[in-house]
Amino acid sequence: MFSKACEYGIRAAIYIAHQSKLQVRVGLKDISREIDSPEAFTAKILQQLVKHDIITSVKGPAGGFEMNRESIDQINLYHIVCAIDGDQILQGCALGLKECNPQHPCPVHHPFKVIRDQLKIMLETSSIVGLASEIKSGLSHLKLNPINDTPI
Amino acid sequence: MFSKACEYGIRAAIYIAHQSKLQVRVGLKDISREIDSPEAFTAKILQQLVKHDIITSVKGPAGGFEMNRESIDQINLYHIVCAIDGDQILQGCALGLKECNPQHPCPVHHPFKVIRDQLKIMLETSSIVGLASEIKSGLSHLKLNPINDTPI
DNA sequence: CCCATTTCGGACACTTTTGTCTTTTATAGC
DNA sequence: GCTATAAAAGACAAAAGTGTCCGAAATGGG
Numbered sequence: 001m002f003s004k005a006c007e008y009g010i011r012a013a014i015y016i017a018h019q020s021k022l023q024v025r026v027g028l029k030d031i032s033r034e035i036d037s038p039e040a041f042t043a044k045i046l047q048q049l050v051k052h053d054i055i056t057s058v059k060g061p062a063g064g065f066e067m068n069r070e071s072i073d074q075i076n077l078y079h080i081v082c083a084i085d086g087d088q089i090l091q092g093c094a095l096g097l098k099e100c101n102p103q104h105p106c107p108v109h110h111p112f113k114v115i116r117d118q119l120k121i122m123l124e125t126s127s128i129v130g131l132a133s134e135i136k137s138g139l140s141h142l143k144l145n146p147i148n149d150t151p152i
Numbered sequence: 153m154f155s156k157a158c159e160y161g162i163r164a165a166i167y168i169a170h171q172s173k174l175q176v177r178v179g180l181k182d183i184s185r186e187i188d189s190p191e192a193f194t195a196k197i198l199q200q201l202v203k204h205d206i207i208t209s210v211k212g213p214a215g216g217f218e219m220n221r222e223s224i225d226q227i228n229l230y231h232i233v234c235a236i237d238g239d240q241i242l243q244g245c246a247l248g249l250k251e252c253n254p255q256h257p258c259p260v261h262h263p264f265k266v267i268r269d270q271l272k273i274m275l276e277t278s279s280i281v282g283l284a285s286e287i288k289s290g291l292s293h294l295k296l297n298p299i300n301d302t303p304i
Numbered sequence: 305c306c307c308a309t310t311t312c313g314g315a316c317a318c319t320t321t322t323g324t325c326t327t328t329t330a331t332a333g334c
Numbered sequence: 335g336c337t338a339t340a341a342a343a344g345a346c347a348a349a350a351g352t353g354t355c356c357g358a359a360a361t362g363g364g
Contacts, residue, residue, distance in 0.1 A: 001153075001241055001264075004322065007248040014259055027340065036249075041323045047342065060331030061339045077260070089153055096159040099296045107166055107283035107292040108229070111274050112153075118270065122263050131259035140259040144251045156352065179310070193353045199312065212361030213309045 006084040009045045011035040011142050013067075013080050016055055018132035020067040027064040036143045045084065052083035067128075077131075078123035090116050158236040161197045163187040163294050165219075165232050168207055170284035172219040179216040188295045197236065204235035219280075229283075230275035242268050 002010070012031050019026045028046065032039040046065055049055045054075055055065050067075065081089070093100035094112045102109070134140040154162070167187050171178045180198065184191040198217055201207045206227055207217050219227065233241070245252035246264045254261070286292040 001246055004248065007246075010260070011247055029340095038323060040325070043341075044323090044343095050341090057341060058331080059329070059339085059341045062332070063330085063340045065341090094153055094159075095163055095294075096156065097294070099293075104296060105292050106294065107286050108162070108278065109292065111278060115267070115271050115274055119267050122267055126260065126263060134259050140257045140261065141251075142247075142249070142258065144256060181310095190353060192355070195311075196313095196353085202311090209311060210361080211309085211311045211359075214362070215310045215360085217311090 001089070002081065003085050005041075005045050005048075006081055008035065008037045008042055009049060009084045010077065010080050011037065012042060012046060012065075013049060013054065013075070013128050014131050014135065015142060016065050017067050017072060017075070017128045018135055020072055021129065021132065021136075025058065025062070025064040025066040031065065034143060048084055049080070052079070054079055054083055073127065073129055075128045076124055077126040077128070078120065080128070081123060090120050153241070154233065155237050157193075157197050157200075158233055160187065160189045160194055161201060161236045162229065162232050163189065164194060164198060164217075165201060165206065165227070165280050166283050166287065167294060168217050169219050169224060169227070169280045170287055172224055173281065173284065173288075177210065177214070177216040177218045183217065186295060200236055201232070204231070206231055206235055225279065225281055227280045228276055229278040229280070230272065232280070233275060242272050 012035055015031055015035050016026060026034075028039060028043050031037075031046070032042045035042075046055065046057070050057045050065075053071070055067050057063070057065050081087070093106050094108050095106045097106045100106045100109055131140075135142060164183050164187055167183055168178060178186075180191060180195050183189075183198070184194045187194075198207065198209070202209045202217075205223070207219050209215070209217050233239070245258050246260050247258045249258045252258045252261055283292075287294060
């Protein structure tokens with residue numbers, strides 16, 4: 001569905017939002033440990049999120065990543081996915097045809113449009129802070145406790 | 153959404169079904185020309201479809217690919233997608249977590265399940281012959297006429 | 305049997321994605 | 335200003351996906 005980069009990006013964004021709501025700025029090491037992702041690769045993805053103004057970064061001692069208070073509630077899954085994978089999941093012909101539009105559709109055009117429209121709505125209505133709050137309340141997790149396999 | 157291989161595979165299957173309904177066996181050259189795909193790569197994908205018993209092949213002069221009369225009406229998009237891409241679009245955690253299930257879900261588990269269930273139903277209810285018949289009736293196309301950009 | 309045709313199978317090459325490493329740049333504390 | 339710290343940037347490496355090529359195997363027609 002999503003690229004690995006996008007998977008890591010979503011997990012990182014949720015974790016950063018989670019900590020930012022607690023007024024905590026988090027570093028790369030923290031993030032990659034807490035979302036169980038390769039550190040250097042995660043750094044590249046975080047750079048993309050910074051460039052797309054989804055998160056902000058601060059260099060130097062006590063630096064790290066955070067989401068500022070104004071925009072944090074506006075960010076949703078659609079923003080992250082577009083920033084990293086682009087919208088080729090939602091855009092373009094599902095069969096890769098050059099010419100495919102409602103007038104001259106490919107055979108799967110219409111059924112796919114229904115699914116994609118629903119997917120887009122779901123991504124747009126899934127706010128990152130909302131997903132982060134599920135973590136806090138223990139309803140969901142990004143990484144299980146390796147000792148007893150329960151949410152941390 | 154799908155890999156290139158899967159896109160070509162679906163297009164090829166629809167074209168083969170279309171011709172098989174007319175009792176016509178088609179060769180690789182025909183197929184790759186009519187669905188506008190790289191010939192050698194398409195050959196590999198057709199081999200996969202043969203191995204998964206979705207199409208049959210005949211070697212030698214007047215050989216080619218076809219769908220036999222018993223199974224042709226049973227084949228749907230889900231069969232093709234699983235044969236080529238596997239079911240990782242529908243299976244496995246959307247965020248790539250090792251541990252993700254209804255008891256210990258990732259943050260996007262439940263909203264994604266809804267979308268995936270609908271996607272699966274759509275794939276299962278899209279029969280290849282149904283899609284092929286749309287081509288015949290001119291409702292959809294796999295390749296536009298390069299001369300006047302209308303369905304062939 | 306012989307030959308032309310067509311799929312099958314394996315090896316190879318190119319591109320993109322994934323992932324790592326090293327150097328540079330910015331910043332906070334002294 | 336100096337130093338330690340942490341992100342940014344770029345080069346590099348490994349893996350997967352995409353695509354090509356060529357010989358082998360099968361088959362139908364003379």
